[in-house]
Amino acid sequence: MSQSLRLQGRVALVTGGGSGIGQAAALAFARDGASVVVAGRREAALRDTVRLIHEQGGEALAVPTDVSDGGQVQALITATLTHFGRLDAAFNNAGVEGFSPISEMSEAEFDRVVATNLKGAWLSMKYELAAMTRAGHGGAIVNTSSWLTHGASVGSAAYSASKGGLDAMIRALALETGPHNIRINNVNPGIIDTPMAQRMGANEETLAPFVRLTPAGRVGKADDVGDVVAWLCSDEARFVTGQSLLVDGGFTIAGLR
Ligand SMILES: NC(=O)c1ccc[n+]([C@@H]2O[C@H](COP(=O)([O-])OP(=O)(O)OC[C@H]3O[C@@H](n4cnc5c(N)ncnc54)[C@H](O)[C@@H]3O)[C@@H](O)[C@H]2O)c1
Numbered sequence: 001m002s003q004s005l006r007l008q009g010r011v012a013l014v015t016g017g018g019s020g021i022g023q024a025a026a027l028a029f030a031r032d033g034a035s036v037v038v039a040g041r042r043e044a045a046l047r048d049t050v051r052l053i054h055e056q057g058g059e060a061l062a063v064p065t066d067v068s069d070g071g072q073v074q075a076l077i078t079a080t081l082t083h084f085g086r087l088d089a090a091f092n093n094a095g096v097e098g099f100s101p102i103s104e105m106s107e108a109e110f111d112r113v114v115a116t117n118l119k120g121a122w123l124s125m126k127y128e129l130a131a132m133t134r135a136g137h138g139g140a141i142v143n144t145s146s147w148l149t150h151g152a153s154v155g156s157a158a159y160s161a162s163k164g165g166l167d168a169m170i171r172a173l174a175l176e177t178g179p180h181n182i183r184i185n186n187v188n189p190g191i192i193d194t195p196m197a198q199r200m201g202a203n204e205e206t207l208a209p210f211v212r213l214t215p216a217g218r219v220g221k222a223d224d225v226g227d228v229v230a231w232l233c234s235d236e237a238r239f240v241t242g243q244s245l246l247v248d249g250g251f252t253i254a255g256l257r
Contacts, residue, residue, distance in 0.1 A: 190248025
């Protein structure tokens with residue numbers, strides 16, 4: 001099999017696939033030959049990703065989904081199996097920011113962050129694993145965690161906890177899924193230039209201190225992460241499971257030394 005078609009014949013699902021890291025991963029999956037299901041809350045953004053995949057000759061389907069709702073996640077898996085017949089790879093990437101000191105964060109805001117970032121990934125894995133296990137052909141799952149599970153920033157308590165929960169969760173799930181030939185890993189991005197980073201005020205000036213601390217000498221681009229996700233879902237990563245992989249240009253080791 002040629003290197004560029006390492007996911008040929010497979011079906012990959014991406015949540016939060018309408019923008020940023022999710023869109024980059026969806027394009028990487030399609031480039032590697034997979035048919036892609038693009039899920040997320042914003043239908044217009046999903047259609048944009050589907051159009052980009054079609055333009056590069058790939059197959060894709062948009063399925064509007066709120067990952068914090070178990071019924072919608074179940075419907076997403078059903079739509080995937082109905083349309084493409086199987087599910088081989090899943091990237092549970094939908095996430096929300098939510099940064100403020102604990103004294104200023106409401107209970108509702110805490111619940112919103114955890115409902116998408118932690119429970120949303122749990123729900124996604126629950127129903128993806130059921131489909132993969134039932135089919136018996138194995139598979140690979142990747143979730144989006146964060147460099148903040150190693151470090152911290154003021155106001156990151158809820159967000160860090162939601163992502164740290166994911167790092168703990170996959171270690172346990174890797175034990176359950178190994179016998180079914182299903183691998184589970186996380187990517188832990190550093191600072192990546194995406195709509196989320198821009199909403200949080202990222203610009204050349206605010207990012208300069210991070211760039212100074214990053215051995216790679218720049219912040220990340222969405223496809224720096226998307227390409228790693230496609231690799232983790234390929235057979236080239238067949239002996240990698242239960243791992244949380246920093247994709248940060250070295251920022252975390254440099255920033256925390
Ligand atoms: N950009 C960074 O610096 C950075 C760093 C570490 C981790 N992350 C994580 O990367 C992931 C992708 O974020 P991004 O930076 O590409 O920003 P983004 O805002 O472009 O992507 C997040 C996507 O998730 C979707 N989404 C949010 N809530 C959802 C829900 N309940 N159901 C379905 N979809 C939902 C959004 O519509 C959006 O498309 C997130 O999990 C984020 O926490 C980002």
